[in-house]
Amino acid sequence: MMPHRSYRRVSPEVRDAAVAQVVALTGRLRSESEACRIVADQIGVHTNSVRNWVRAAEGPGLERMDASALRRKVAALQQQLAAAAEVNRALADTLNESRRRT
Template sequence: MISERRYGAVSDEMRERAVGHVRKLRTDSPAMSRTEACRIAAQEVGVHFNSVRNWLAEADSKLPAANVSDLQAQLQRTVEALELSRELNRELAARLDELSTRPEHR
């Protein structure tokens, strides 16, 4: 379906590209606000940023609702992986320190 607006026809494909671009911008730059990402995507497709925000809100409303227990399990796995990474980092730092203080063999 093509929507008619004062800036012309907007295809579903263009909407999907704009929404995808906003999501990619926010993934690549987590500190970027939703509004800023919508502004950037809107400039690229030649529409007002509110249009992109509305398209994004519509797309987000179609996503399945998150299951709390699944999210808690995912969070627990992430916390465990982070702790493992920290432990490996400590071991690596200790090994590097040990190697740097050892007299070199010639």
């Protein structure tokens, strides 16, 4: 017979704070896994719990999206790319114009 496992309840506020801390630490540490381990140790939960919270906050990964969701994602990214390209063109035009005046 397997021993009964007891899991500590963690409030949504603590989960949100843990996810935010992992995101903040990930840029400063070697990996997201290391950030999850550090945060998990701080709040007294298993590393995989924190990792699961981070994954849930990120939303569905590309491997879990259906074809229509992927098409919507691609279309949204194409719109963002087009908007960014337009901003870049405008900035380049402004820079070139200011260089001509000088």
